[in-house]
Amino acid sequence: MEQLLDFSKGPLFRLTFAIMVLGLARIFVLDLYEAYRAYRRAGDKTLPWKQITLRSLTWLFPVRQVFKNRPVYSVFSILFHIGLLVVPVFLYAHVILWKDDLGFGIPTLPYQWAYGLTVLTIVSALALIIGRAASRSSSFLSRKQDYLWPVVLLIPFVTGFICAHLGVGPRTYQFFMLVHILAAELIFVLIPFTKIAHCVLMPLSQFIANLAWKFPPDTDEKICITLNKKGEPV
């Protein structure tokens, strides 16, 4: 058990973390490269930068959007995202690990805050699953991954909570810690290849949606040639 724990804490962690970072960097760079190509080809290169910036910020911090549309679901969604971002990064137990590896630390969450936020994240995830299943429109749209993601994301939170706050025996502790680490590593690996990729692509969304409307000139002729439609009547 201990060997397994060491392995998952050490080499496996580094490998999966690298997959996540490189995978996200890959799609981010690919997105930007495709945007660069599109921009170069576009006939009209003026973009509404102010509007793009404003709307990107609006959706990165969607406080004002909450009550307009699906308010309950939206509130839980925001709480869930806050929990997901804050707890793993600023948790004291995690920062210690970072510090050992990297040599510098970052501010950490007070104990009560970590406790509260973890519980809140767990509750929000459950609420999101229920909200998804209960709404006619979103249950119709949902794929398997849409239900599985909150569940998968919950595993490290629940196991971490058990280890940190429930004073379990050493063998149980080790078991839950192993599940905790392995689940987190599974998440790292999956992030770049699933919808969670939005964690790095979201800031580009408004820019890309606007740029995609900037058509290249003379596509008519090129497409006619490719499809062998030259001279064909309308």
Add this chain to the structure above:
Amino acid sequence: MRTKKITTEEREKAFKSLRKSEVNEKQKLHVRYHVEDYETNDRPRRFLEAFAAILKHSNYRLALEHFIRVSAKCSRCAVTCQVYQATGDEKDIPCYRSELLLSVYRRHFTVGGMLKGRLSGKGWLTDEKIEEMAESFWNCTACRRCNRDCPSGIDHGLITHLGRYILAEIGIAPRALVVSTREQLEGATGNTSAIPVPALVDTLQFLEEDMFEEKGVTIKFPMDVEGSEYVFFPAVSDFLMEAETLMGIAAVFTATGDSWTTGTGYFDGINYGLFYSDRMLERIVKKIDAETRRLKGKKVLIGECGHASRSAKYFLPAYCGGKDAYPVINIMEYTWEVLKNGCLKLDPNIVTEVVTYHDPCNIARQGWIIDKPREILKAFCKNYVEMTPAGQDNICCGGGGGTVSIDEIRPYRTTIGGKLKADQIRATGCKYLVAPCANCKKQLRELVEDQGIDCEVVGLHDLIYKAIIFDDALKVKTPDESEKMEKE
């Protein structure tokens, strides 16, 4: 005049229009709108070929690649879509509609999708899927309201636009749009309403005489005047159906004295290419550019029409020279400018009824023209009321995206597409519903008729024509008056 209300039964009957089965029989295609006869064999292969060609030569891959990664299926768009809100059919949720095309892209144009497809042996593009797309993409009014509420920034309007484009490449496009575009690009008259130039000249002369009788002022429609500041392209149907709007515009130019002209070489602002094919969009936009060049004009002036304005404003630079393309303005921007400068005077005692303003999606959604028409209206209408929501979040008239031109689906448009709009209009209790867009006007007139709402759908310049005050110097004097003036 209050017409009969439509009962639920009638509504259902209208929706299950007989034509659906007729069309199916003839076309082997399960869509309500009429499509010209075309090859029904081998459709998936041809669809994918067209898709590949379009991806190669356009910028759509950027959006598709991004959207397949970020789509979170939160269904916020369901709440904003007026079609889904009216039908309650899950297949009308914008995100589902987009997924139809995104899944084809994922399966056939990404490595992961191809591998997954090969392994599972599923997910091929089938005939049934093409039929579903052919139906679905034309149920959408392309108003792009859902985009405003998508946390992932997915532009479902863009996906619908692309889906229609690919379908058009394999021959699936509403006959109404294709026939009009054919006349515009290849026909003898060169415009969508097939108006020959002599008929146009006659119509305008007739309007000039009319205006002289009504206003006592010589108001001209200048034709083919080279070197004018503005070359005017209204929705060509205005010449047949919206005389008052044109008269209002001519009156404004007479009051200000700026130079403008309509070209007899090409005088149609309509661009159905925006609704079904980028190739046609490009060809039509280039005709506007060529005519402006021929007349040595300085700016392109688009009449009261949402899609004509958008297709010129955003695609003239795209296809005709980027920064060097002719500047495009909408007539309402011009009128606002001259009203602000004090060149235009309007009588505040003429229009006393309740007036409300409908935002055409194509000019309001991106925040282009929202406040200017309102300021104009508030300047002379005592009883102006606002619809909610309005502006960038407005609700579509229900005939957007070219669907208004498809007469086969009028019952669909007036009972489903325009249901929320009808409720909005009723709530204002307006007498005049100002809709500065040829498509919105047609749809809203049919909507108020079918839904039994007592109001009149007008253009902004129709009201301006009623209220405009001319300088005395412009008025034609009687012989007595002229003598007096000379003596003084």
